[in-house]
Structures are given as C-alpha cells and as structure tokens.
Amino acid sequence: MLERGMPARPPSKPRARRTNLPEPRPYHHGDLRRALIDAALQLAAEGAEVSVREAARRAAVSPGAPFRHFPNRDALMAAAAEEAQRRFRAEIEVALDQAPTAAPLGRFRAFGLAYLRWAMRNPAHFEIISTGRYFAHGSSAELTRDNAELIALTEQILADAAKQGLLRSADLKSIQVAGRAMVYGFARMNLDGHLPRWGVEEGEIDQMAEGVIDLFIAGIARPAHGA
Amino acid sequence: MLERGMPARPPSKPRARRTNLPEPRPYHHGDLRRALIDAALQLAAEGAEVSVREAARRAAVSPGAPFRHFPNRDALMAAAAEEAQRRFRAEIEVALDQAPTAAPLGRFRAFGLAYLRWAMRNPAHFEIISTGRYFAHGSSAELTRDNAELIALTEQILADAAKQGLLRSADLKSIQVAGRAMVYGFARMNLDGHLPRWGVEEGEIDQMAEGVIDLFIAGIARPAHGA
DNA sequence: TCCATTATGTAATCATCGATTACATTTGGG
DNA sequence: CCCAAATGTAATCGATGATTACATAATGGA
Numbered sequence: 001m002l003e004r005g006m007p008a009r010p011p012s013k014p015r016a017r018r019t020n021l022p023e024p025r026p027y028h029h030g031d032l033r034r035a036l037i038d039a040a041l042q043l044a045a046e047g048a049e050v051s052v053r054e055a056a057r058r059a060a061v062s063p064g065a066p067f068r069h070f071p072n073r074d075a076l077m078a079a080a081a082e083e084a085q086r087r088f089r090a091e092i093e094v095a096l097d098q099a100p101t102a103a104p105l106g107r108f109r110a111f112g113l114a115y116l117r118w119a120m121r122n123p124a125h126f127e128i129i130s131t132g133r134y135f136a137h138g139s140s141a142e143l144t145r146d147n148a149e150l151i152a153l154t155e156q157i158l159a160d161a162a163k164q165g166l167l168r169s170a171d172l173k174s175i176q177v178a179g180r181a182m183v184y185g186f187a188r189m190n191l192d193g194h195l196p197r198w199g200v201e202e203g204e205i206d207q208m209a210e211g212v213i214d215l216f217i218a219g220i221a222r223p224a225h226g227a
Numbered sequence: 228m229l230e231r232g233m234p235a236r237p238p239s240k241p242r243a244r245r246t247n248l249p250e251p252r253p254y255h256h257g258d259l260r261r262a263l264i265d266a267a268l269q270l271a272a273e274g275a276e277v278s279v280r281e282a283a284r285r286a287a288v289s290p291g292a293p294f295r296h297f298p299n300r301d302a303l304m305a306a307a308a309e310e311a312q313r314r315f316r317a318e319i320e321v322a323l324d325q326a327p328t329a330a331p332l333g334r335f336r337a338f339g340l341a342y343l344r345w346a347m348r349n350p351a352h353f354e355i356i357s358t359g360r361y362f363a364h365g366s367s368a369e370l371t372r373d374n375a376e377l378i379a380l381t382e383q384i385l386a387d388a389a390k391q392g393l394l395r396s397a398d399l400k401s402i403q404v405a406g407r408a409m410v411y412g413f414a415r416m417n418l419d420g421h422l423p424r425w426g427v428e429e430g431e432i433d434q435m436a437e438g439v440i441d442l443f444i445a446g447i448a449r450p451a452h453g454a
Numbered sequence: 455t456c457c458a459t460t461a462t463g464t465a466a467t468c469a470t471c472g473a474t475t476a477c478a479t480t481t482g483g484g
Numbered sequence: 485c486c487c488a489a490a491t492g493t494a495a496t497c498g499a500t501g502a503t504t505a506c507a508t509a510a511t512g513g514a
Binding site: 253255278279280298299300 | 479480
Binding site for chain 2: 193218
C-alpha cells in the first residue's frame with residue numbers, strides 16, 4: 001500500500017509547462033484516497049458539510065477524480081466513518097487496558113467515560129459513525145463488525161459483573177440496552193445541542209457525563225452489604 | 228386561520244384555457260403554506276429527503292412558489308418541525324392527563340412511555356424535531372419554548388418525587404439528565420438503526436422501551452421499606 | 455529496454471437543488 | 485371600480501453528485 005510520506009516528486013521529466021505555479025503537483029497524487037478521507041473528516045470537524053467537490057478541492061484535484069476511488073459520495077463517507085471508528089475504538093481500548101480486569105463495574109465505567117469523552121471531543125465524527133444518515137446502513141461491513149464487537153465487549157463486562165453478584169437485577173438485556181441508550185443519548189444530546197452550556201467552564205460537560213454514568217452504575221449495582 | 232377542508236374551488240370565472248387537464252387548479256392554491264408543511268412531513272415519513280422542489284411538486288405548484296411562504300428551505304423545515312412538535316407534545320399531555328397526579332414516578336413512567344411510543348411510530352418526525360440538522364438551532368422560538376416546557380415538566384415531576392421521599396439520591400440534576408439521555412438515546416437508537424429487529428414481532432421494541440424505563444425508575448427509586 | 459495494459463487524473467457535460475428576479479394573476483379594501 | 489398587496493410562474497444562477505470521453509502516468513512482461 002502507498003504511504004503518506006512517499007517522495008512527492010518522482011524524478012521523471014519535469015515538463016514545466018507553466019513556471020509560475022508554486023506547486024506543479026505531479027499528475028498522480030500519491031494517495032488521493034487517503035487525502036480525500038482526511039479532507040472529509042476535516043470538513044466534518046469544521047462543521048461544514050462534506051461534499052465530494054470540496055474534498056477534491058482540498059486535495060487539489062479535479063471534481064471527477066474522487067470517483068476513481070469511491071463509486072459515490074456515500075462510499076467516501078463510509079470510508080471516513082471507518083477511519084473515525086478506528087480512532088474511536090482505539091481510544092476505548094486504551095481506557096479498558098488501563099482498567100483492572102477484576103472489577104467489572106469499574107471497567108463498565110471506564111468504557112462509558114472513554115466513549116463519552118471521545119464523542120464530546122469529536123462530535124462530528126461521532127455523528128458520521130453513528131447516524132447512518134450519511135451512507136447506507138450496512139454498507140460498511142467493517143463498521144458493522146467493529147460496532148458489534150464493542151457491544152459484545154460491554155455484554156461481557158456485564159456478564160462478569162453478574163457472575164460476581166454485583167448486579168441487582170438479572171435482566172442483563174435491559175441493563176445493557178439501557179446503558180447503551182443512556183450513553184448514546186448523552187453523546188447525541190451534546191451533538192444535537194440539547195446540553196445547555198452550563199457555565200463557560202471547560203470540562204463541565206465531562207463532569208456531567210461522569211455524574212450520569214455513576215448514577216447509572218449506582219442504579220444497577222447491588223447495594224453494599226453494610227448500607 | 229384557514230382550514231384544510233375549505234372549498235377547493237372558489238366560484239370565480241373558470242377560464243378553462245386547456246380542457247384536457249383533469250384538475251385546472253385555480254391560480255391561487257388556498258393554503259399553500261399548510262400544503263407545503265404537510266408535504267414536507269409526508270416526505271420525511273416516507274424516508275425520502277425533503278426538498279423544497281418536491282414539496283412544491285406535491286402541492287402542484289411551481290418550484291419558486293414555496294419561497295413566497297418560506298424565506299428558505301430551513302424555514303420550511305422549521306415550520307414542519309413545529310407542527311410535528313405540536314403532535315408530539317399533544318400525545319404526551321394526553322398520557323399525563325391519564326396518569327394520577329399523586330404518583331410522581333408513575334407520571335414519570337407515563338411520560339417516558341408516551342415519549343418513546345411517539346418517537347418509535349414517527350421516527351422521521353422525531354428526528355426533524357430533535358436533530359437541529361435541518362434548520363438552525365434556535366431559529367424556531369416556538370420549538371425552543373415547547374421543548375423547554377416539556378423539560379420543565381419532567382423536572383417538576385422529579386421534584387415532586389423527591390419531596391415525597393421516593394428517590395434514593397438527592398442529585399436531581401443528574402437524575403434528570405440521565406433520564407433524558409436514556410429516553411432520547413433509545414429513541415435515536417431506533418432511528419439510527421441501532422436497535423436490532425428482535426424477532427419480527429410487532430411491539431417487541433415497545434416492550435424493550437418499557438423494560439428500559441422501568442429499569443431506570445427502579446434504579447433511582449428508594450427501595451420499598453420491607454424489601 | 456520497449457511498449458502495452460492498467461490505474462489514475464482531467465475536461466466537459468447533465469440533472470437536481472436552493473435561491474433570486476422579473477413578470478403575471480388574483481384578491482380585497484378604499 | 486380600481487389599484488395595491490399577496491401570491492403564483494418562468495427564467496435563470498451557482499453548487500453539487502455523477503457520468504463519459506479523453507489524457508497521462510505507472511507497471512510489468514516480452
């Protein structure tokens with residue numbers, strides 16, 4: 001596969017037909033596919049709508065060029081979503097690696113916090129991943145699989161918690177769906193502008209996210225023996 | 228205000244210039260604004276994207292006509308959202324009117340169930356209301372006010388529950404945000420295709436919604452004395 | 455080494471969409 | 485009755501997704 005840092009100028013005949021252009025980029029881009037994905041993610045992060053043409057513009061390429069790499073706009077969005085999902089998942093896995101394996105509810109908490117933290121800091125990317133409005137639902141097998149694995153992870157954590165007698169209810173399915181809904185909902189509330197900007201304080205929303213997750217865990221956890 | 232069932236043909240001179248067209252609609256529509264809003268909601272409900280032109284087409288009117296009633300597409304979407312929000316709110320208020328005033332947690336449950344029931348049955352309309360992606364965020368004062376009132380309603384219910392000593396925690400803010408996040412998240416999960424179609428059974432998702440809400444209430448409620 | 459095949463980019467073009475402008479028709483009040 | 489305001493039409497513009505024909509570069513086998 002072509003790398004990003006490859007030599008930008010193959011030493012073939014330069015053919016400087018126009019001498020005033022500062023960057024006579026070679027006819028071939030090098031890794032246009034990657035550049036388009038990056039441009040798409042960047043556009044989304046800037047709050048602009050992602051158009052194929054604008055991505056092409058950012059890659060300094062003609063409007064038709066992207067269609068050599070993606071059959072249509074949705075395919076570009078799907079590729080961008082896959083990249084975003086990789087980053088999302090990586091951050092969650094780092095958080096889980098740092099949490100002790102023996103404490104399921106602590107892992108559950110770490111998972112939720114990492115999830116929300118990423119979603120708060122990358123709202124546009126989170127939306128591309130989650131909404132399925134930017135490209136057909138099951139069009140990306142990688143995205144589907146990745147997501148299913150994350151869900152399975154939470155199921156495993158909850159099953160461990162149940163096995164250790166840490167949960168008040170045996171209805172794991174409801175707990176799982178409720179937890180997903182709450183975290184997903186909090187992320188989307190932030191995204192959709194339903195979280196008032198409590199004070200200008202940075203990190204205030206992070207704090208609220210923490211409070212909400214802890215409330216949920218307190219709600220499902222079996223009360224401590226002495227309480 | 229003009230009604231939908233108004234006489235479609237004012238008895239002015241018919242001017243049948245072309246005799247083969249089945250419906251020589253009069254030059255003036257009657258209530259184009261309302262027809263455009265209906266068309267927009269209908270298009271959304273059908274899963275199609277809402278375009279001004281298609282709404283105009285459905286109203287059998289020229290592509291420029293809608294702009295006599297809405298300055299731009301967003302304004303049309305905002306008007307459609309206001310209409311959807313009215314229906315949404317009406318259904319919730321009916322549900323609350325049927326719930327006993329003295330049982331705050333029962334009212335909380337009724338609220339959540341009505342909310343989810345409507346969101347499940349009108350996913351596209353729910354999205355128009357909630358997403359703020361179809362028109363500028365605070366562009367509709369009515370929508371903002373309506374939504375704020377619904378939120379205030381849940382706050383009141385929770386405050387009542389706290390006053391009656393029904394809650395385990397005194398952190399009403401976290402409870403409120405967590406509850407909103409969970410219900411909102413469940414609705415959006417359905418919308419975004421994150422709820423697997425558990426069996427073809429109709430009403431299965433309704434059941435899941437109920438389970439999730441009950442789990443949440445059980446989590447925040449002070450345990451019964453004898454338990 | 456040559457060159458032919460394939461990969462990749464360009465130019466031109468099309469249909470659709472949101473939006474604006476100039477013009478036409480209808481309606482309703484003075 | 486008539487004119488002004490409201491409302492609809494026609495024509496047009498710029499942006500976009502997408503397709504097609506063509507141009508250029510990269511690659512590998514003879």
